[in-house]
Amino acid sequence: MVRHAFTAAVAAAAVVGSAFAQKCTRQSKCPKDTPCCGLYGDCGVGAFCLGGCDPTMSTTFDSCVPNPICKSNTYQFTDLNDIQSIDKYLGDNSKINWQAQGNPVKYPSGGVALTMAEGTVGTLLASTFYVWYGKICATMSTSRGQGVVTAFIMMSDVKDEIDFEFIGNDINNAQSNWYSQGVTNYENMEKLKVSPDTVGDTHEYCIDWSEDELSWSVDGNKGRTVKRTDSWNATAGRFDFPQTPSRVMLSLWPAGLPSNGEGTIEWAGGEIDWNSKYMTNGMYAALVTKVTVDCYDPPSGIKSTGSKSYKYTSNMPTNNTVEITNDFVVLGSLMDTGDEPGSTASASKSSSAAKSTKSVNMVPGGNPGGGARQETAVAAQNTAQATSGSSSTGSSGSSGSGDSGSSGSSSGSSTGGGFVQGDGNSGSSGTGSGAAALEPGLAKIGGSAIAIVFAVFGLLVL
Numbered sequence: 001m002v003r004h005a006f007t008a009a010v011a012a013a014a015v016v017g018s019a020f021a022q023k024c025t026r027q028s029k030c031p032k033d034t035p036c037c038g039l040y041g042d043c044g045v046g047a048f049c050l051g052g053c054d055p056t057m058s059t060t061f062d063s064c065v066p067n068p069i070c071k072s073n074t075y076q077f078t079d080l081n082d083i084q085s086i087d088k089y090l091g092d093n094s095k096i097n098w099q100a101q102g103n104p105v106k107y108p109s110g111g112v113a114l115t116m117a118e119g120t121v122g123t124l125l126a127s128t129f130y131v132w133y134g135k136i137c138a139t140m141s142t143s144r145g146q147g148v149v150t151a152f153i154m155m156s157d158v159k160d161e162i163d164f165e166f167i168g169n170d171i172n173n174a175q176s177n178w179y180s181q182g183v184t185n186y187e188n189m190e191k192l193k194v195s196p197d198t199v200g201d202t203h204e205y206c207i208d209w210s211e212d213e214l215s216w217s218v219d220g221n222k223g224r225t226v227k228r229t230d231s232w233n234a235t236a237g238r239f240d241f242p243q244t245p246s247r248v249m250l251s252l253w254p255a256g257l258p259s260n261g262e263g264t265i266e267w268a269g270g271e272i273d274w275n276s277k278y279m280t281n282g283m284y285a286a287l288v289t290k291v292t293v294d295c296y297d298p299p300s301g302i303k304s305t306g307s308k309s310y311k312y313t314s315n316m317p318t319n320n321t322v323e324i325t326n327d328f329v330v331l332g333s334l335m336d337t338g339d340e341p342g343s344t345a346s347a348s349k350s351s352s353a354a355k356s357t358k359s360v361n362m363v364p365g366g367n368p369g370g371g372a373r374q375e376t377a378v379a380a381q382n383t384a385q386a387t388s389g390s391s392s393t394g395s396s397g398s399s400g401s402g403d404s405g406s407s408g409s410s411s412g413s414s415t416g417g418g419f420v421q422g423d424g425n426s427g428s429s430g431t432g433s434g435a436a437a438l439e440p441g442l443a444k445i446g447g448s449a450i451a452i453v454f455a456v457f458g459l460l461v462l
């Protein structure tokens with residue numbers, strides 16, 4: 001059971017489609033024309049500069065848009081109104097709290113289903129705000145079946161990570177885990193019992209994360225606590241403890257794809273069965289009904305010049321190299337970057353062809369799932385006009401999460417049944433006309449008119 005941390009996992013072993021994406025590391029930062037190092041370790045503009053953009057691997061620290069600060073709230077997942085597809089979101093988190101890749105679907109009986117059909121990499125919801133210490137809880141039920149992984153994680157742009165992961169063939173346990181700056185540590189995982197199981201009903205999973213302590217609990221029972229002081233890494237000269245602003249992520253992802261590393265497949269319980277009795281209408285699904293966020297005060301003594309965003313100030317990203325600023329950046333289009341948030345909109349007036357003929361990586365795709373083992377990514381390559389870029393990608397394009405999700409659910413609500421995710425008996429009968437609602441949103445490879453490219457990254461296994 002050997003798996004790799006996120007950053008290693010996305011070192012591409014295989015790329016399907018045109019290999020346009022330049023990779024980024026701390027030693028090899030992104031070039032000026034695609035300055036932002038996105039979640040999966042490749043360079044781009046637009047959404048690459050928003051959530052997940054690693055400033056230590058981007059052209060400058062300002063290439064990445066500052067991280068919007070934590071918002072204490074109860075997020076009720078009753079519809080898709082607070083969820084926007086990643087190819088539409090430009091960074092105004094005063095309007096939208098969640099961005100999506102894949103196909104989130106409103107469930108008639110309440111909740112948002114994260115769906116996964118064959119040929120897709122599932123669904124990811126990520127908060128548009130960041131949490132820098134706080135208590136974060138998700139009420140959810142998981143998907144079932146070998147190779148299928150449901151996840152509720154916290155992930156920072158420099159790959160600090162706190163996980164709840166649910167393996168689809170081990171429905172009596174939740175796996176708790178954490179990573180520090182993407183460094184793999186195989187010792188960290190510990191299982192927490194869930195009674196009776198993670199699938200039949202929703203349970204409340206909480207991550208309580210402060211400067212000194214991290215704990216995981218299920219339905220109010222604290223199952224595990226980790227102390228910062230136990231995590232000193234003498235080699236690195238820092239605590240290997242999550243300490244940087246992190247997004248809340250909820251996902252369903254195909255860890256058991258044959259293209260993934262052996263260790264990952266084994267960890268996930270085997271290869272995915274795409275004709276599984278646990279699928280409904282051709283899809284696996286997990287359900288999220290509520291997320292609560294209680295933000296803690298930022299670390300005392302932190303340099304604070306405002307209260308709109310978190311920004312990194314050093315290539316050694318730790319708790320004391322993050323500052324709280326007044327900066328807040330919204331991009332003008334998906335061709336923009338944090339350095340030049342409105343550049344293409346104005347530039348396009350005078351020279352509309354300037355960037356439009358270029359192939360630029362605008363929308364990082366795929367699904368980090370339990371981010372540490374992300375090895376499947378989708379990248380969107382857009383060759384459309386600069387100014388209409390975002391809307392054209394949005395409607396026909398990559399994920400279809402916003403569109404197909406919401407329209408499907410409103411038209412497919414007649415049966416209104418409960419959350420049925422294939423109980424092993426009914427197979428496809430569960431949601432009736434919900435079939436429309438469960439239309440897969442991710443195109444298959446080569447399936448899009450505007451050159452959506454699915455880049456499948458193989459996993460490097462030790």
Ligand SMILES: *[C@@H]1O[C@H](CO)[C@@H](O)[C@H](O)[C@H]1NC(C)=O
Nearest residue numbers: 183184185233234235236240
């Ligand atoms: C300590 O940090 C270094 C550098 O990041 C890393 O390579 C090493 O694996 C860490 N040690 C442990 C025990 O995690």
Ligand SMILES: *[C@@H]1O[C@H](CO)[C@@H](O)[C@H](O)[C@H]1NC(C)=O
Nearest residue numbers: 239299300301302303319320
């Ligand atoms: C950062 O964490 C260290 C312990 O790792 C602590 O001593 C220090 O006070 C923290 N700095 C800030 C600004 O919170």
